Amino acid sequence: MVTAAALCALPPRQAVRLVQAELEAAGCPDADFDARELYRLATGRDSRLDDSLSAEEGQKLAELTARRAGREPLQYLAGSWDFLDFTLRVGPGVLCPRADSEVVCETAIELLQGKPAPEVLDLCAGTGCLGLGIKRFVPGARVRCLEMSEEAWPYLTENAAHALPSGTVEPVRGDVKTFWQQIPEGSLDLIISNPPYLTAEEMAHRMPETAREPEMALDGGEDGLDFYRCILRHYRRALVPGGALVLEIGCAQARDVLGLAAGEGWQNTACRKDYGGNDRVILAYRGKEE
Numbered sequence: 577m578v579t580a581a582a583l584c585a586l587p588p589r590q591a592v593r594l595v596q597a598e599l600e601a602a603g604c605p606d607a608d609f610d611a612r613e614l615y616r617l618a619t620g621r622d623s624r625l626d627d628s629l630s631a632e633e634g635q636k637l638a639e640l641t642a643r644r645a646g647r648e649p650l651q652y653l654a655g656s657w658d659f660l661d662f663t664l665r666v667g668p669g670v671l672c673p674r675a676d677s678e679v680v681c682e683t684a685i686e687l688l689q690g691k692p693a694p695e696v697l698d699l700c701a702g703t704g705c706l707g708l709g710i711k712r713f714v715p716g717a718r719v720r721c722l723e724m725s726e727e728a729w730p731y732l733t734e735n736a737a738h739a740l741p742s743g744t745v746e747p748v749r750g751d752v753k754t755f756w757q758q759i760p761e762g763s764l765d766l767i768i769s770n771p772p773y774l775t776a777e778e779m780a781h782r783m784p785e786t787a788r789e790p791e792m793a794l795d796g797g798e799d800g801l802d803f804y805r806c807i808l809r810h811y812r813r814a815l816v817p818g819g820a821l822v823l824e825i826g827c828a829q830a831r832d833v834l835g836l837a838a839g840e841g842w843q844n845t846a847c848r849k850d851y852g853g854n855d856r857v858i859l860a861y862r863g864k865e866e
């Protein structure tokens with residue numbers, strides 16, 4: 577166990593190596609990156625600077641190291657995390673924004689180019705990263721972010737109020753399974769969602785960090801597809817003819833989700849990969865003539 581005294585006796589770079597070794601021993605996947613991040617959190621400084629740790633900073637770093645070695649997500653320890661070019665509040669009770677989701681947001685932003693004031697709905701919004709990302713790059717958009725969880729709600733409302741320098745999104749408390757009943761037909765230009773999509777098998781074998789994230793944000797039912805079935809069945813009529821649906825998927829779900837979309841009558845469906853080369857985004861449209 578790394579102690580404050582041991583950390584304070586070392587130059588910063590070696591203190592970081594000691595933290596890294598502790599995190600590696602605990603099985604943390606990116607121990608090098610995490611060690612440098614924890615140093616920055618504890619001191620407010622970069623570990624490449626020579627200033628040695630104060631007793632208080634050493635104490636803070638020892639505590640953060642113990643918590644990370646206990647596999648608390650780094651994002652929760654940091655309390656905030658970057659998504660695209662802005663920063664979101666994050667913590668226990670809400671799904672951490674992930675780099676995988678950036679391409680989902682970028683796809684929607686691309687589709688909205690040339691539309692001055694599109695109406696957008698983000699389903700299962702969590703921190704609001706997808707909806708806020710759209711608002712950030714399509715400032716004329718009117719974006720509503722639906723979230724059901726009481727624990728996630730404070731993060732969404734705070735991010736809606738503060739994450740962007742200008743403009744905001746409207747948080748809406750509600751359940752994706754019934755919210756479609758309240759949307760007038762043909763009133764939305766785009767729906768985006770990163771719904772829960774882990775299978776029962778994946779839920780049972782989550783990484784320790786993911787096991788600290790809310791089940792409600794991850795559990796997609798036995799085959800991981802429950803929310804896709806719901807969204808694909810009930811939300812097409814909410815879109816204007818020609819309107820788009822942009823869904824994040826798990827990397828092995830493209831075929832199933834494309835099949836469900838076709839079965840429900842969606843048009844021009846397509847799949848896009850993330851920057852890791854994994855299938856990540858499903859695109860589907862309401863027919864122009866429908």
Ligand code: GLN
Binds near residue numbers: 674676774794795
């Ligand atoms: N991408 C997340 C994971 O693999 C899952 C997010 C989700 O279910 N929407 O842990």
